[in-house]
Amino acid sequence: MPQEVRGVVSREKGKPVTVETIVVPDPGPGEAVVKVQACGVCHTDLHYREGNIEDAYPFLLGHEAAGVVEALGEGDVQGLEVGDYVILNWRAVCGVCRACRKGKHHLCFDTHNAAQSMTLKETGEELKPALGIGAFAEKTLVHSGQCTKVNPDIDPAQAGLIGCGIMAGAGAAINTGEVKRGETVAVIGCGGVGDAAIAGAALAGATTIIAVDTEDRKLEWAKGFGATHGVNAKNEDPVERIRELTDGFGADVVVDAVGIPATWKQAFEARDLAGRLVLVGVPAPDMKLEADFQPFFSHGGSLRASWYGDCLPSRDFPMLVDLALQGRFPLDKFVTERISLDDVEQSFEKMHHGDVLRSVVIL
Numbered sequence: 001m002p003q004e005v006r007g008v009v010s011r012e013k014g015k016p017v018t019v020e021t022i023v024v025p026d027p028g029p030g031e032a033v034v035k036v037q038a039c040g041v042c043h044t045d046l047h048y049r050e051g052n053i054e055d056a057y058p059f060l061l062g063h064e065a066a067g068v069v070e071a072l073g074e075g076d077v078q079g080l081e082v083g084d085y086v087i088l089n090w091r092a093v094c095g096v097c098r099a100c101r102k103g104k105h106h107l108c109f110d111t112h113n114a115a116q117s118m119t120l121k122e123t124g125e126e127l128k129p130a131l132g133i134g135a136f137a138e139k140t141l142v143h144s145g146q147c148t149k150v151n152p153d154i155d156p157a158q159a160g161l162i163g164c165g166i167m168a169g170a171g172a173a174i175n176t177g178e179v180k181r182g183e184t185v186a187v188i189g190c191g192g193v194g195d196a197a198i199a200g201a202a203l204a205g206a207t208t209i210i211a212v213d214t215e216d217r218k219l220e221w222a223k224g225f226g227a228t229h230g231v232n233a234k235n236e237d238p239v240e241r242i243r244e245l246t247d248g249f250g251a252d253v254v255v256d257a258v259g260i261p262a263t264w265k266q267a268f269e270a271r272d273l274a275g276r277l278v279l280v281g282v283p284a285p286d287m288k289l290e291a292d293f294q295p296f297f298s299h300g301g302s303l304r305a306s307w308y309g310d311c312l313p314s315r316d317f318p319m320l321v322d323l324a325l326q327g328r329f330p331l332d333k334f335v336t337e338r339i340s341l342d343d344v345e346q347s348f349e350k351m352h353h354g355d356v357l358r359s360v361v362i363l
Contacts, residue, residue: 002026003033004121007137009342010059013051016345017061021121024139031053031114032080032144034088038156039135040064041339041359042164043191048130049348050283052142052353053198060127061344062116062361063090066159069147069230070139077144085161087321089313103195106175106310112143127335131164136344138363148313150321157338157360158331161192162202162320164308164360166334171309171316172255172280174204181205183252186242186270187227190218192334192357193280194257195225199330202226202251203282203323210245212238212266215354224333233266242270250275259283265291274300338362 009023039062041317048059069084080086092112094100099107113132118141119125127134150159167193173179185201187194190213201209202225204230211222212231219230231241243250250272256263259281261333268291296303309316325332336356339347347359 003139003357005108005138006341007119008061008063008341009127010049011057011058013055014049017049019341022060022127022137023119023121024137024141025116025118027071027141028116029073029075030077030112030144031073031116031141032069032147033071033141034067034086034147035070035139036065036067036135036137036363038066038160038363039361040161040165041344041351043351044164045130045136045284046348046351054128056128058120058127060129060134060137063131063133064160064164065087065133065135066156066163072144078147080144080147080149083254084147084149086147086149086161087313087317088133088135088142088146089148089163089317090133090146091308091311091313092143093111093312100229104343105306106312112145114141129278136341136361148317149324151325153325154321155332157362158324158336160360161322161331161334161358162317165192166196166320166331167311167316168280168306168309168328169193169257170200170203170320171311172257172306173197173200173253175310176280176306177253177255177276177278177303178191179204179253182207184208184210184246184272185253185255186210186212186251186267187222187255187257188212188238188263188267189257189281190222191257191354194255195222195357196333197255197280198222198227199225199255203329208245210242211253212242218354221357222357227332238266239269246272249273250278253278254278257281261287261289264289268295268303271301272300276301277303278306279304280306334358335360345349
């Protein structure tokens with residue numbers, strides 16, 4: 001039978017979210033109902049509330065989640081069983097789109113979502129789940145391919161973060177930027193995603209890792225994830241300082257974890273010749289980029305956007321969990337506070353002021 005649970009809903013652009021009773025249907029073919037144990041508060045949820053993703057209100061927010069499979073529909077359920085401990089992902093590889101046919105499953109252009117909709121009990125309106133997940137809720141309905149089994153020994157508050165921000169940042173360094181042993185890396189923007197990129201660069205063997213932000217507190221946090229140097233962009237030119245710290249050349253890889261034209265230009269200019277620029281910060285729809293054309297040619301290298309850290313959840317999620325359990329990836333340091341569903345709106349304000357890396361809803 002359909003179940004009634006509590007969930008965090010955004011009804012109107014820019015308005016505070018509310019905790020509502022939502023209806024979760026029984027899973028249909030290929031679908032799963034997951035009992036959510038923890039869900040991180042990500043900037044993407046705030047982007048949904050502000051209308052920066054789409055305008056399909058009402059939204060059921062939350063997508064950085066871990067939990068337990070409670071029920072499965074018929075048909076292909078990706079080898080899942082009831083009781084499996086999973087991290088939810090928003091790249092459920094279809095296997096048949098043009099990217100998948102080329103063997104580029106990490107770019108899957110037709111990722112699966114649940115066919116059925118969850119609804120508001122009060123009005124019966126269909127809810128649009130954030131990134132096809134909607135996990136600021138006691139239970140959620142997803143496609144079975146959105147469930148990635150991992151080692152159940154990991155704390156759900158830590159595990160859920162891999163489902164978006166941690167994977168986006170670490171993957172930007174490891175997968176998209178292809179950081180290699182002995183290389184130099186700069187990361188602009190030291191929030192959760194930027195710090196995950198720093199941790200990923202350290203894991204990959206970078207020897208010089210330069211954190212750039214406008215807040216000294218965030219620069220100190222970044223050192224806990226592997227940054228060897230901190231640059232406050234309010235006090236000094238980050239491009240010049242990055243060059244000074246890399247023997248005058250610039251970094252091999254620069255990750256822009258902010259996603260505004262000014263930081264993108266800094267990242268472009270802070271690269272060594274043939275260096276790689278990775279954009280993982282998400283630009284707003286109205287942003288425009290203007291740049292001199294000739295340096296695109298003379299500087300060489302590559303300019304790439306990183307979508308979800310170019311990850312394969314089935315490969316990368318279990319790896320990061322195992323590394324965290326081995327003490328080789330500092331996943332625990334990303335959890336700033338544990339909150340309830342009723343505290344999500346307040347956590348958005350803390351995020352805006354840079355007071356937290358991640359608030360995590362515990363259910």
